[in-house]
Amino acid sequence: MTFLTGWARTAPTPATVARPRTTAGLAALVAGAPARGLVARGLGRSYGDAAQNAGGLVVDCTALTSWSLDVGTGVGTGVGTDVGAVTAGAGVSMHELMTALVPRGWFVPVSPGTRQVTVGGAIAADVHGKNHRRDSSFGAHLRSLTLVTADGATRVLRPGDPLFWATVGGMGLTGVIAEATFACLPVETSRMRVDIERTRDLDETLEVMAATGDRYSVAWIDLMARGRSVLTRGDHATRDDLPGIADPLAFAPVTRLTAPPWAPNGLLNPLTVRAFNEAWYRRARPAHGLIQGLGPFFHPLDSIKGWNRLYGSRGFVQYQFVVPDGAEETLRRIVDRLSADGVPSFLGVLKRLGPGTPGPLSFPMPGWTLALDVPAGRRGLAGLLRMFDGWVAEAGGRVYLAKDSRLPGGMMAAMYPRLGEWRAVRAEADPDNVFRSDLARRLDL
Amino acid sequence: MKNALGSVDTVLVFGGLSEIGLAIVRRLVRGGARRVVLAVRGGEAPVIDGAEVHVVGFDAARPETHGAVVDEAVRLVGDLDVVISAFGVLGTQREYDADPVAAAESIAVNLGGHVSAGLFAARRLREQGHGTLVMLSSVAGVRVRRANFVYGAGKAGLDGFAQGLGDSLHGTGARVLVVRPGFVRGRMTAGMSPAPMSTTPGAVADAVVAGLRSGAELVWVPGGLRVLFTAMRSLPRALWRRLPR
Ligand SMILES: Cc1cc2nc3c(=O)[nH]c(=O)nc-3n(C[C@H](O)[C@H](O)[C@H](O)COP(=O)(O)OP(=O)(O)OC[C@H]3O[C@@H](n4cnc5c(N)ncnc54)[C@H](O)[C@@H]3O)c2cc1C
Ligand SMILES: NC(=O)c1ccc[n+]([C@@H]2O[C@H](COP(=O)([O-])OP(=O)(O)OC[C@H]3O[C@@H](n4cnc5c(N)ncnc54)[C@H](OP(=O)(O)O)[C@@H]3O)[C@@H](O)[C@H]2O)c1
Numbered sequence: 001m002t003f004l005t006g007w008a009r010t011a012p013t014p015a016t017v018a019r020p021r022t023t024a025g026l027a028a029l030v031a032g033a034p035a036r037g038l039v040a041r042g043l044g045r046s047y048g049d050a051a052q053n054a055g056g057l058v059v060d061c062t063a064l065t066s067w068s069l070d071v072g073t074g075v076g077t078g079v080g081t082d083v084g085a086v087t088a089g090a091g092v093s094m095h096e097l098m099t100a101l102v103p104r105g106w107f108v109p110v111s112p113g114t115r116q117v118t119v120g121g122a123i124a125a126d127v128h129g130k131n132h133r134r135d136s137s138f139g140a141h142l143r144s145l146t147l148v149t150a151d152g153a154t155r156v157l158r159p160g161d162p163l164f165w166a167t168v169g170g171m172g173l174t175g176v177i178a179e180a181t182f183a184c185l186p187v188e189t190s191r192m193r194v195d196i197e198r199t200r201d202l203d204e205t206l207e208v209m210a211a212t213g214d215r216y217s218v219a220w221i222d223l224m225a226r227g228r229s230v231l232t233r234g235d236h237a238t239r240d241d242l243p244g245i246a247d248p249l250a251f252a253p254v255t256r257l258t259a260p261p262w263a264p265n266g267l268l269n270p271l272t273v274r275a276f277n278e279a280w281y282r283r284a285r286p287a288h289g290l291i292q293g294l295g296p297f298f299h300p301l302d303s304i305k306g307w308n309r310l311y312g313s314r315g316f317v318q319y320q321f322v323v324p325d326g327a328e329e330t331l332r333r334i335v336d337r338l339s340a341d342g343v344p345s346f347l348g349v350l351k352r353l354g355p356g357t358p359g360p361l362s363f364p365m366p367g368w369t370l371a372l373d374v375p376a377g378r379r380g381l382a383g384l385l386r387m388f389d390g391w392v393a394e395a396g397g398r399v400y401l402a403k404d405s406r407l408p409g410g411m412m413a414a415m416y417p418r419l420g421e422w423r424a425v426r427a428e429a430d431p432d433n434v435f436r437s438d439l440a441r442r443l444d445l
Numbered sequence: 446m447k448n449a450l451g452s453v454d455t456v457l458v459f460g461g462l463s464e465i466g467l468a469i470v471r472r473l474v475r476g477g478a479r480r481v482v483l484a485v486r487g488g489e490a491p492v493i494d495g496a497e498v499h500v501v502g503f504d505a506a507r508p509e510t511h512g513a514v515v516d517e518a519v520r521l522v523g524d525l526d527v528v529i530s531a532f533g534v535l536g537t538q539r540e541y542d543a544d545p546v547a548a549a550e551s552i553a554v555n556l557g558g559h560v561s562a563g564l565f566a567a568r569r570l571r572e573q574g575h576g577t578l579v580m581l582s583s584v585a586g587v588r589v590r591r592a593n594f595v596y597g598a599g600k601a602g603l604d605g606f607a608q609g610l611g612d613s614l615h616g617t618g619a620r621v622l623v624v625r626p627g628f629v630r631g632r633m634t635a636g637m638s639p640a641p642m643s644t645t646p647g648a649v650a651d652a653v654v655a656g657l658r659s660g661a662e663l664v665w666v667p668g669g670l671r672v673l674f675t676a677m678r679s680l681p682r683a684l685w686r687r688l689p690r
Contacts, residue, residue: 001574003618010449014574014618036572048449054524054618055574317449382450382476405449408477438575441524442446442454 004058007308008047009315010376010405013054013438017041021063023146023154023178029059030176030434031152037436040176042118043093046125047318048405049438050171056436059176061120064089069101069184084184085143090120090177095253098294102251106184107236109141111298113349115253120177125402126169126362128369130216130298133354137364138182139168140357146179150430154178159358166425169362171401173435173445174426187236189248192216192297194234196287202227202335206328206368209352216297219350222277223372224270224342227335229350230284237291253295258305265312268375273344280347311375317405319385320371322353322364323397330395331368334388338372341384348372360418360425363400371403382406389415401439409444419445446526447575451658452477453526457518459503459562460532461485464631465581468650469529470496476654480522484514497522505532505558506550512565519569527657528566529579530559535633541595548595555599560606563621567610570619577657579622580607584665587625587674592690611662622656624649626666640690642667 001014016034020026030038036056043062044051052058067088084106088097095115097108110122110129117127123145128137135141144158147167157164167174195214199205205219208231217233242248301307308316323330338345349371353364374381389399389411398415399407413419423445439445447453456473458466461483470481474496481496484503492498499521503514518525534551541548563578570576585593586600604623611621626649628640649666656664665671677685 001617008449011447012618013446014616036574049446054446055572315449376449382452385450386477406452408452409454409479438446442448 004041004044004052005315006044006046006048006051006405008318008376008405009308009311009313010317011049011438013049013052015053015056015058017058017060019060019063023064023148026059026061026064026176026178027148027152027154029057030148030150033057033434037434039435039437039440040090040120040124040172042091042121043116045114045117045121046402048403049442050125050402051121052438053436054438061118061176062091062093064091064120064178065096067092067097067100069104069106084186085181086184087179087181088119089179090118092119093117094122099251099253101184102187102190102294103249105186105188105249107187109135109183109185110138113299114302115299116302119180123168123177123180124170124172126357126359126364127402128351128353128364130218130351132364133217133352134215136355137357137362139165139359139362141182142168143181143183145177145181147175147177149175150432150434162425163429165358166360166422166429168357169359170422170426171361171439171445172437173440174429175435187249188239189237189242189245190251190294191237191242191248192234192292192294193237193241194232194287194290194292194297196230196232196284196290198281198284198286199229199231202229202332205229205231205350206331209350217352220280220347221335221350221370222281223335223338223345223348224274224277225281226339228281230281232297234292234297241291251294253293253299254303255305256303259307259309261306261309263310263312265314265377266375268311268344268346270342270344273346277347314375314377316373316375317381317385318371318373318403319388320369320400320403321388321392321397322367322369322400323392323395324365324367327367327395327397330391330397331370333391334370337384337388343374343378343384345372345374360422361401361416363398363402365398367397369400371400401443404439407443409442412443412445446524448477453657454478455480455482455522455525456527456529457482457484457515457522457525457566458529458531459484459514459558460505460530461500461503462488462491463531463533464633464646465626465629465649466529466531467491468646469531469579469653472650472654473527478526482518482521484518505554505562508557508561511561514562515565515569524573525566525569525576527577527579528570529581530562530566531579531581532558533581533633535593535596538593538595551595552599552602555596556602556606559603563606563610567614567619567621571614571617574618576618577620577622578610579624579653579657582607582623582625584625584627584670584674588678588685590688590690591686592688620660620662622653622661623663624653624656624666625663625670627670642670642673
């Protein structure tokens, strides 16, 4: 038995961990599932208990790492003249993909805020990136996926199949993804052309973001100071943007710092977090047409290895919600309340979301999403977040399951109105609940 | 499942009408628990706002039935996040002196019942890989007093059992929380004059809920009793036996 937690290091539970190297090996594990069932795990970058299964089996998919790139000429695809598609094992990470694809002139269609997630995890959470408003989530770019289902069979699913969409955003509860094929984005360089600006408060942030037409945009928002933000937006730099650079597609991301292995509880408190946020805000120099590497633009946190340990042994909670367009008032209320209460939250991340996928449990919807981190030991946190849950649900929004570790189960139906539809597909594919996780138990999925 | 902030979903109470047990349940429900199983020997089930409440029959003196009670609770609510072993009988030393059989029967409940219910519950928690068993011990068992040594002996046995069980579960994800209240002003002690540092069922419940959240293995209620009893334990026997109560 191994004790597992998610990225936020709360609520550890023990499980037997198996790491298959082939799809056949994976299918054998599913066919012989123990009484407490099993769930897949990627790189454990979901924050809560999604990839844990107390007393049961956890299938670590990180050894399913074969992949290939297939480039053709697509007509009328809207992406450009070249179309690239990657077929990758579920355990391939975004980091590995980018390292291999970028020098060949391709980029992943959607990149979350860290490269350390697997293809399987990206599908199971239907992840979104800074380009969601324009390009939707990972599932929208998927052409097919190979799923090992409860009966031990290996099935190839395509969009149109209800089980396909129940799997996209399905948090590993419909089966284990072995492999997937998805479209890629052609890029001319490995750099970004970026605009950086600072805003005074939330209203200004929303105004600027609503007006932007850039492919990528994100605001790092200071929740201890009424939502003043550092806004970055941009697109992939073209070759013309980089005159005189010999190797425009070179890509070699680096980890600069490693967080200490141990930090005292309370290191991140209102004082230290306020000081950090202040420094971040001051340091950001407004710029136009700045050329940046992919890493600093997409994954600034990846340059500090193990930053999650800074929260100490009690860990932390990330609260990420979306409210639909038109419900900006709810966002304002939450930001005001966090500011007024002095909740020590590191820079929140605010993004605009666009069209969702047909996945019934997929998180994104057209609107605004805010993600914030708070130390788990904070007094009154449970009640505060429960109050926010109510406001979010009332506004027609929802909380992101890949980040969740504390949502009351009773909120699921209000936040995910298509839960019943998802349950029906799942019940047919997995009548005995072979696929189970701590998250599924906690939320009665 | 216990969540990142320490809230739980399901609770089973052995001795489901116990004043202390119900005070704990009400607090857990306020904190988010949704499904409760009260294992009782009879009587009217209370309404608990915000939770689904199930009642199952339970007699602490019949250990051969305790496994079925745990199974039934699991069937009703799924994984057990918190199991509270809250039953007990006080009795008086005078009664026990007059009726040794009644004394032995009280031990069968106060110790034997907790042993079987505790072991059956622990087996389930171990399989689940999570969950906490709360065992209501008492300061009466920390150092047994002449004034109630039959009750004290039961609690002393229970306390040792609970600690050993907790140690045996180490590394399984399941845990035991041993609770040592002092004199609790409530139904069990009605009509008795309170001992110094007495407390209330609500205060005991608050301490238990805090202990569950922090993952504690032992709580004293009130907390000051820990210091007091460290001193009491080293009191010479000749003095100890002369204590009036
Ligand atoms: C710093 C940071 C920034 C992030 N930024 C973003 C962001 O911008 N946008 C966003 O959407 N998310 C973001 N995330 C969340 C992350 O993208 C998701 O939680 C993702 O699912 C993690 O992938 P993983 O491989 O680590 O999966 P895990 O965390 O191991 O598992 C997550 C879920 O996927 C399931 N799963 C994993 N592999 C498989 C498989 N092979 N078959 C079936 N199910 C599987 C698991 O059962 C579990 O339910 C961020 C996380 C971090 C730590
Ligand atoms: N009160 C105190 O001062 C004090 C101090 C320290 C420790 N404790 C311990 O804390 C626990 C809870 O006490 P409390 O104050 O809540 O007392 P309580 O209200 O009297 O609860 C005791 C419960 O045990 C039940 N019970 C007794 N014998 C049983 C049997 N054979 N089978 C099934 N149930 C049985 C009783 O059921 P009925 O309702 O059917 O009678 C009652 O509900 C007990 O273990 C007690 O020893 C109490």
